[in-house]
Amino acid sequence: xxxxxxxxxxxxxxxxxxxxxxxxxxxxxxxxxxxxxxxxxxxxxxxxxxxxxxxxxxxxxxxxxxxxxxxxxxxxxxxxxxxxxxxxxxxxxxxxxxxxxxxxxxxxxxxxxxxxxxxxxxxxxxxxxxxxxxxxxxxxxxxxxxxxxxxxxxxxxxxxxxxxxxxxxxxxxxxxxxxxxxxxxxxxxxxxxxxxxxxxxxxxxxxxxxxxxxxxxxxxxxxxxxxxxxxxxxxxxxxxxxxxxxxxxxxxxxxxxxxxxxxxxxxxxxxxxxxxxxxxxxxxxxxxxx
Amino acid sequence: xxxxxxxxxxxxxxxxxxxxxxxxxxxxxxxxxxxxxxxxxxxxxxxxxxxxxxxxxxxxxxxxxxxxxxxxxxxxxxxxxxxxxxxxxxxxxxxxxxxxxxxxxxxxxxxxxxxxxxxxxxxxxxxxxxxxxxxxxxxxxxxxxxxxxxxxxxxxxxxxxxxxxxxxxxxxxxxxxxxxxxxxxxxxxxxxxxxxxxxxxxxxxxxxxxxxxxxxxxxxxxxxxxxxxxxxxxxxxxxxxxxxxxxxxxxxxxxxxxxxxxxxxxxxxxxxxxxxxxxxxxxxxxxxxxxx
Numbered sequence: 125x126x127x128x129x130x131x132x133x134x135x136x137x138x139x140x141x142x143x144x145x146x147x148x149x150x151x152x153x154x155x156x157x158x159x160x161x162x163x164x165x166x167x168x169x170x171x172x173x174x175x176x177x178x179x180x181x182x183x184x185x186x187x188x189x190x191x192x193x194x195x196x197x198x199x200x201x202x203x204x205x206x207x208x209x210x211x212x213x214x215x216x217x218x219x220x221x222x223x224x225x226x227x228x229x230x231x232x233x234x235x236x237x238x239x240x241x242x243x244x245x246x247x248x249x250x251x252x253x254x255x256x257x258x259x260x261x262x263x264x265x266x267x268x269x270x271x272x273x274x275x276x277x278x279x280x281x282x283x284x285x286x287x288x289x290x291x292x293x294x295x296x297x298x299x300x301x302x303x304x305x306x307x308x309x310x311x312x313x314x315x316x317x318x319x320x321x322x323x324x325x326x327x328x329x330x331x332x333x334x335x336x337x338x339x340x341x342x343x344x345x346x347x348x349x350x351x352x353x354x355x356x357x358x359x360x361x362x363x364x365x366x367x368x369x370x371x372x373x374x375x376x377x378x379x380x381x382x383x384x385x386x387x388x389x390x391x392x393x394x395x396x397x398x399x400x401x402x403x404x405x406x407x408x409x410x411x412x413x414x
Numbered sequence: 415x416x417x418x419x420x421x422x423x424x425x426x427x428x429x430x431x432x433x434x435x436x437x438x439x440x441x442x443x444x445x446x447x448x449x450x451x452x453x454x455x456x457x458x459x460x461x462x463x464x465x466x467x468x469x470x471x472x473x474x475x476x477x478x479x480x481x482x483x484x485x486x487x488x489x490x491x492x493x494x495x496x497x498x499x500x501x502x503x504x505x506x507x508x509x510x511x512x513x514x515x516x517x518x519x520x521x522x523x524x525x526x527x528x529x530x531x532x533x534x535x536x537x538x539x540x541x542x543x544x545x546x547x548x549x550x551x552x553x554x555x556x557x558x559x560x561x562x563x564x565x566x567x568x569x570x571x572x573x574x575x576x577x578x579x580x581x582x583x584x585x586x587x588x589x590x591x592x593x594x595x596x597x598x599x600x601x602x603x604x605x606x607x608x609x610x611x612x613x614x615x616x617x618x619x620x621x622x623x624x625x626x627x628x629x630x631x632x633x634x635x636x637x638x639x640x641x642x643x644x645x646x647x648x649x650x651x652x653x654x655x656x657x658x659x660x661x662x663x664x665x666x667x668x669x670x671x672x673x674x675x676x677x678x679x680x681x682x683x684x685x686x687x688x689x690x691x692x693x694x695x696x697x698x699x700x701x702x703x704x705x706x
Contacts, residue, residue: 146506146514147513149506150506150507150513150514150516150517151513153503153506153517153520153521154516154517154520154521157520157521157523157524157581158520160535160536160539160581161523161524161535163539163546164535164538164539167538176544177544178543178544179543179544179548179549179552180544180545180546180549182546182549219435222431223431223432223435224432226428226429226431226432227428227429227431227432227433229428230425230426230428230429231429233425234421234422234424234425234426234428234429235418235421235422235425236422236425236426236429237422242429242433245433245436245437245441246432246433246436251690251691251694252440252444252687252690252691253638253642253686253687253690255642255644255663255666255683255686256447256666256683256684256686256687256690257440257443257444257447257683258667258670259447259450259666259670259671259676259679259680259683260442260443260444260446260447260450260680261439261443262670262671263446263676264439264442264443264446279439282435282439283436283439283440286432286435286436290432315421315424315428340526343528344527344528344529344530344531345528346528346529346530346644346645346648346649347644347645347648347663347667350648350667351667351671362528362530362531365530365531365534366530366534366648366649369534369537369649376544377541377544379538379541379544382534382538383535383538385534386531386534386535389527389528389531390527390531393526393527393528394523394526394527396526397522397523397526398519401519404526405589405593408586408589408590409590409593
């Protein structure tokens with residue numbers, strides 16, 4: 125399979141030349157894809173006057189972390205927004221795992237009356253877009269005093285992430301060999317002990333995948349946060365940055381600070397993606413398309 | 415007998431938390447939304463039953479159609495770009511050389527950053543005086559005065575946003591197409607090599623037909639995602655000019671929250687959900703056919 129292109133006999137083009145062409149196209153694509161990210165980062169380290177210059181400069185003429193300093197103390201201060209985003213994401217991961225690990229185990233390994241019906245009910249959330257459910261959820265959260273709380277937003281994010289997570293985990297639990305489970309049962313282990321000692325270690329990659337997707341979704345999610353968080357001190361990172369795009373300082377958008385915020389928002393996502401790329405891609409293959 | 419009944423109860427106990435969560439936070443809100451859609455309700459005044467009036471109102475509402483048609487237009491333009499572009503990228507990078515693997519990683523990277531954040535990034539790149547797009551186009555000599563990309567003309571805004579979203583999500587289709595292309599058995603590609611087929615003959619007669627199911631599924635996922643577009647328009651145009659670039663989800667949001675027309679917003683939500691439901695059913699049918 126890896127020789128797919130190398131062996132391609134192209135009419136009129138010698139194989140050697142085709143290889144250089146492919147390499148050049150690959151490089152050009154990489155440059156185009158990376159350029160916006162690089163330019164944004166470079167803009168975040170421009171000195172204040174240069175960051176606000178019109179027309180903008182391509183490359184910084186000086187190096188300054190002033191934009192990051194301004195972001196650090198913007199409104200409630202960057203630490204507050206980072207904590208809101210991080211707290212929501214961790215809660216969303218926790219809720220998702222606590223609900224879907226046992227549920228996936230049950231669906232894969234237990235005879236439950238009406239199991240198929242229950243599975244369909246659980247996947248209802250997959251069919252109804254959460255964008256359409258936000259108004260009734262908001263009204264419910266007003267009653268439960270969950271608006272403007274990290275827990276409330278984490279619940280919204282768990283609702284979004286539940287079907288995908290359940291699907292991935294059910295399939296993983298189904299794939300655990302029966303002999304492993306039987307050995308544990310012969311040893312007198314309860315189903316709970318079997319889950320902890322046999323199943324969870326066996327489906328570890330699926331658990332990492334589920335946590336990874338929940339983190340990236342929650343960290344980036346915008347509309348749910350916009351609806352649920354009205355108090356400025358509860359804003360997540362995307363919300364405060366979106367607010368900062370129109371709020372003016374010194375008579376215009378503070379572009380340098382905005383780029384600093386963009387860089388800080390992107391770093392965790394890119395980092396976990398590069399570290400856990402294998403889990404990410406396998407999760408996408410099994411979850412998004414099947 | 416006792417053991418198996420007990421085991422069923424234990425299984426149900428493992429399932430119960432997730433089931434209760436979905437009943438409380440998805441099924442109940444869904445029911446409430448249906449109920450709301452038959453009422454006139456503004457949070458301040460108590461709900462009043464109006465039957466199908468909210469739905470009738472939608473069909474006579476000019477902005478409902480503006481939003482719906484704009485969303486459809488956005489979807490119809492961006493979907494072929496994402497599918498064809500993603501597929502070409504997959505053909506280019508599906509074999510496992512180091513440069514191709516790096517290209518794949520780079521093209522996929524924007525998929526993991528937030529749509530809100532990437533929209534802010536492009537909001538800057540496309541800004542009239544401070545953006546690098548206008549600066550670069552001026553330097554190359556394509557334009558002589560800054561173009562107002564966002565929020566002034568609906569078509570220009572749509573075009574600019576489509577470019578930015580393409581950058582952000584094209585890697586999604588690519589990575590799934592790479593998976594499908596790599597899953598084609600080696601014997602088949604080798605057989606077509608022996609037959610002396612040219613590269614493009616192999617692509618059109620072997621590779622594309624054998625990955626068609628993935629193409630269909632990615633198309634549906636892209637269509638559903640595009641019909642639910644919100645973040646990019648909220649951030650980059652705020653619906654301007656005159657709500658011409660307010661998408662369907664945007665219009666639901668406007669009615670439910672700033673305007674507080676909860677019943678009407680719920681009716682719009684239901685119309686949206688029904689559209690998505692139809693597409694999801696098609697998606698499930700395609701999936702089932704392969705499993706059967």
